[in-house]
Amino acid sequence: MSDETFEPRIVGFLCNWCSYRAADLAGTARIHYAPNVRIIRTMCTGRVDPTFVLKALALGADGVMIAGCHPGECHYLEQNFKALRRYQMLKHTLRALGIEEKRLRLQWASAAEGAQLAAAISEMTETVRRLGPLNWRDNWDEGDRYEQAIESLAREHAEALEVPA
Amino acid sequence: MAERVGVYVCHCGSNIAGVVDVEAVARWAEANLEGVVVARDYKFMCSSLGQELVKEDIEKEGLTRVVVAACSPHLHEKTFRRACAAGGLNPYYFQMASIREQVSWVTEDRAQATQKAKMLIAGAVQRVLHHQALEPSQVPVNEHTMIVGAGIAGIQAALELADAGHPVYLVEREPSIGGHMAQFDKTFPTLDCAACILTPKMSDVDAHDNIKLLSYSEVEEVSGFIGNFHVRLRKKARYVDEDTCTGCGICIEKCPKKVVDEVFEAGLGYRKAIYRPFPQAVPKYPVIDTESCIYFERGTCKACEKFCPTGAIDFEQQDSMMELDVGNIVLATGFRLFDCTRIPQYGYGRLANVFTSLEFERMGNAAGPTGGRIVLRDGVTEPKSVAIVHCVGSRDSRHHPYCSAVCCMAALKFGHLVLERTQAEVYSFYIDIRTPQKGYEEFYDRLQEEGMHFVRGRVAEITDAARSPGEEGKLIVQVEDTLIGRQRRVPVDMVILMGAMEPRLDAKEVAVRFGISCSMDGWFIERHPKLDPVATMTDGVFIAGTCQGPKDIPGSVAQGAAAAARVQGMISRGTVLIEPVVASIDESKCSGCRICNDLCPFNAIDYLEQEGVSRIQTALCKGCGTCVAACPSGAITGAHFNDEQIMAEIEGLLYDVLHTNGAQAPAEEPAPA
Numbered sequence: 100m101s102d103e104t105f106e107p108r109i110v111g112f113l114c115n116w117c118s119y120r121a122a123d124l125a126g127t128a129r130i131h132y133a134p135n136v137r138i139i140r141t142m143c144t145g146r147v148d149p150t151f152v153l154k155a156l157a158l159g160a161d162g163v164m165i166a167g168c169h170p171g172e173c174h175y176l177e178q179n180f181k182a183l184r185r186y187q188m189l190k191h192t193l194r195a196l197g198i199e200e201k202r203l204r205l206q207w208a209s210a211a212e213g214a215q216l217a218a219a220i221s222e223m224t225e226t227v228r229r230l231g232p233l234n235w236r237d238n239w240d241e242g243d244r245y246e247q248a249i250e251s252l253a254r255e256h257a258e259a260l261e262v263p264a
Numbered sequence: 265m266a267e268r269v270g271v272y273v274c275h276c277g278s279n280i281a282g283v284v285d286v287e288a289v290a291r292w293a294e295a296n297l298e299g300v301v302v303a304r305d306y307k308f309m310c311s312s313l314g315q316e317l318v319k320e321d322i323e324k325e326g327l328t329r330v331v332v333a334a335c336s337p338h339l340h341e342k343t344f345r346r347a348c349a350a351g352g353l354n355p356y357y358f359q360m361a362s363i364r365e366q367v368s369w370v371t372e373d374r375a376q377a378t379q380k381a382k383m384l385i386a387g388a389v390q391r392v393l394h395h396q397a398l399e400p401s402q403v404p405v406n407e408h409t410m411i412v413g414a415g416i417a418g419i420q421a422a423l424e425l426a427d428a429g430h431p432v433y434l435v436e437r438e439p440s441i442g443g444h445m446a447q448f449d450k451t452f453p454t455l456d457c458a459a460c461i462l463t464p465k466m467s468d469v470d471a472h473d474n475i476k477l478l479s480y481s482e483v484e485e486v487s488g489f490i491g492n493f494h495v496r497l498r499k500k501a502r503y504v505d506e507d508t509c510t511g512c513g514i515c516i517e518k519c520p521k522k523v524v525d526e527v528f529e530a531g532l533g534y535r536k537a538i539y540r541p542f543p544q545a546v547p548k549y550p551v552i553d554t555e556s557c558i559y560f561e562r563g564t565c566k567a568c569e570k571f572c573p574t575g576a577i578d579f580e581q582q583d584s585m586m587e588l589d590v591g592n593i594v595l596a597t598g599f600r601l602f603d604c605t606r607i608p609q610y611g612y613g614r615l616a617n618v619f620t621s622l623e624f625e626r627m628g629n630a631a632g633p634t635g636g637r638i639v640l641r642d643g644v645t646e647p648k649s650v651a652i653v654h655c656v657g658s659r660d661s662r663h664h665p666y667c668s669a670v671c672c673m674a675a676l677k678f679g680h681l682v683l684e685r686t687q688a689e690v691y692s693f694y695i696d697i698r699t700p701q702k703g704y705e706e707f708y709d710r711l712q713e714e715g716m717h718f719v720r721g722r723v724a725e726i727t728d729a730a731r732s733p734g735e736e737g738k739l740i741v742q743v744e745d746t747l748i749g750r751q752r753r754v755p756v757d758m759v760i761l762m763g764a765m766e767p768r769l770d771a772k773e774v775a776v777r778f779g780i781s782c783s784m785d786g787w788f789i790e791r792h793p794k795l796d797p798v799a800t801m802t803d804g805v806f807i808a809g810t811c812q813g814p815k816d817i818p819g820s821v822a823q824g825a826a827a828a829a830r831v832q833g834m835i836s837r838g839t840v841l842i843e844p845v846v847a848s849i850d851e852s853k854c855s856g857c858r859i860c861n862d863l864c865p866f867n868a869i870d871y872l873e874q875e876g877v878s879r880i881q882t883a884l885c886k887g888c889g890t891c892v893a894a895c896p897s898g899a900i901t902g903a904h905f906n907d908e909q910i911m912a913e914i915e916g917l918l919y920d921v922l923h924t925n926g927a928q929a930p931a932e933e934p935a936p937a
């Protein structure tokens with residue numbers, strides 16, 4: 100498959116209150132953006148279990164976007180900070196697994212920022228397009244990288260949680 | 265039993281069908297997706313006929329799950345849940361795919377749009393297979409309401425509720441109610457005397473049988489949830505017994521200690537160590553300021569006690585704690601004025617005759633420190649020229665980006681007062697004059713006729729360094745007049761800085777205490793900026809007045825009344841339904857590690873010492889799911905957003921990869937539009 104025709108598949112986890120509404124707004128305002136992000140609504144970015152991200156990548160997604168309210172504007176007060184922490188941890192894990200960390204993006208988008216969210220989606224699509232397909236699904240069966248990922252994740256998860264909230 | 269899924273693809277007229285090949289999508293879903301027994305496309309799914317279609321299929325085809333691919337769930341999820349319920353299906357056996365906002369409105373390419381729509385539907389179908397029947401829970405609503413902050417917004421809310429026959433606790437941290445409005449002399453644009461319209465409302469509050477006024481008190485802790493809040497507050501010691509004090513005021517007269525009143529008189533006037541902020545204060549009981557009272561300083565004096573005819577002075581009084589049970593809470597905690605010393609080039613605090621707007625309000629007030637005379641800091645000299653500087657701290661990327669909304673009108677009012685009471689020339693230095701309410705533009709016209717001078721430009725500096733003999737002894741306003749395109753130096757005697765409205769310093773702490781959120785600036789965030797301006801994301805907690813954002817008196821009053829109406833709605837319904845999207849802990853899996861306990865911002869998770877497990881108080885849980893994602897034992901389940909459901913949705917969204925062995929699915933030829 101040549102790079103020109105490669106259409107990345109990106110899974111987006113958008114919080115119900117800010118970013119999903121930003122996606123609604125982008126629609127209402129007819130802002131065109133890359134059709135590559137397939138969106139899952141969660142109540143909060145805090146709900147995004149790091150295993151969701153790994154699962155998406157393992158099943159064939161080329162990238163994952165997590166989008167939520169700006170720091171300080173979380174509708175559950177501060178849960179997006181927890182998403183931020185997990186994001187840092189995940190990036191670390193992906194790095195350890197030899198996966199480009201740009202395949203994961205954390206985006207803040209308030210309900211008023213449809214244009215910003217659309218721009219971020221288009222930008223990320225181009226970034227991932229340049230990186231090429233991840234094909235993790237085809238590859239991980241051959242080695243034990245998936246298991247490694249899960250183990251490493253579980254370990255880091257436990258370590259990260261030792262720091263009080 | 266295998267689930268029977270019905271998929272409905274909406275055309276939304278041509279909104280979706282114009283870009284997405286809806287018929288092909290429906291055919292594809294029926295042919296390829298597991299569990300789908302019926303897939304239809306329909307012009308307008310949200311119409312009564314579209315809803316009827318869902319209902320009929322549930323009955324005739326025995327559907328056990330429903331997926332509608334149409335607009336955003338924020339628009340019509342409730343509509344289709346109702347349709348499911350009408351067909352006898354639990355409304356939570358429903359899932360929506362947003363193929364309008366996320367596909368047809370944002371994508372031009374028909375092939376890609378159609379493909380994306382299919383994937384979103386595959387995600388929804390796989391998810392809905394794992395849905396569980398849920399029931400909203402019902403809780404009773406306590407009839408009592410607590411209103412925090414007794415400025416004009418809080419007073420209005422309290423009176424509306426009390427007049428409707430509902431009991432109200434009105435909590436105010438200052439010794440008297442009235443808020444900022446009590447400090448003003450006139451109100452724009454009608455120039456009503458503020459006291460004449462406010463003090464009757466204050467007396468009504470005082471006398472109302474349904475209002476329990478808790479002045480000089482602060483909320484320390486809030487627990488519980490809509491309909492059933494439990495509040496702990498601190499009633500600060502006044503050192504005056506409210507039951508015996510008659511409010512005669514002899515104590516104030518006899519007190520030998522005079523101090524500058526930094527709060528009510530904005531530092532321009534004096535008060536005694538035992539004081540009432542202003543003569544019409546409600547409640548009428550004075551309060552002893554222990555910082556300045558001679559007795560608290562040196563242990564002698566007690567003049568007030570000696571002269572009090574009823575023996576109401578009590579130097580031993582302590583702060584007391586109160587507990588209240590209320591059903592709803594209205595926050596009307598107001599604003600504070602921008603600290604003008606933060607812009608040193610304007611000289612406030614350094615140049616004597618630079619005043620803040622609040623200082624000028626007090627000076628203009630007939631009952632204020634100068635008796636309404638407009639004079640320089642020396643207290644006698646009338647100014648011959650006055651500069652009013654707009655946008656001090658607002659519309660300024662170094663301080664606050666927002667427009668403070670009221671300062672233009674207040675500046676016009678100040679201009680009017682100066683012109684009415686002195687012979688002075690008045691200059692307004694503005695960026696834009698904003699007068700967007702009833703009668704406001706007319707007031708602006710009036711001031712232009714009255715001879716106020718308007719200079720367009722942001723003031724660069726205010727200085728006393730004269731460059732010419734004409735500037736000697738004056739304050740010079742350095743400004744670029746952007747209408748004539750030149751720098752100007754305008755010498756004046758007095759400068760008034762129209763400081764921005766700012767959130768209270770403790771707004772963020774208050775927000776956390778009440779479980780609501782603040783914007784980056786620190787204003788409380790409403791549930792919806794247009795359609796739900798006084799509710800918050802926390803059910804049962806409402807906001808009114810300037811704590812939500814800069815606004816004038818009519819705006820604050822309207823919000824106070826609106827919040828009261830919302831509370832009344834809750835009270836008259838008597839019970840509230842609570843969304844079943846909450847987390848729960850499987851105690852057989854819980855290891856008692858307590859990680860989740862600290863993650864919850866609503867303190868909904870308790871650790872049960874004896875059982876060695878954590879338990880979630882369902883009514884407190886808002887359903888964010890953070891604890892679900894964090895539980896290392898997988899013991900926590902987030903209803904309607906559980907791991908199975910989300911994992912299934914991920915799989916569905918990646919249907920094309922999983923069913924073509926990684927190769928790109930060839931884009932289907934779009935059908936002719």
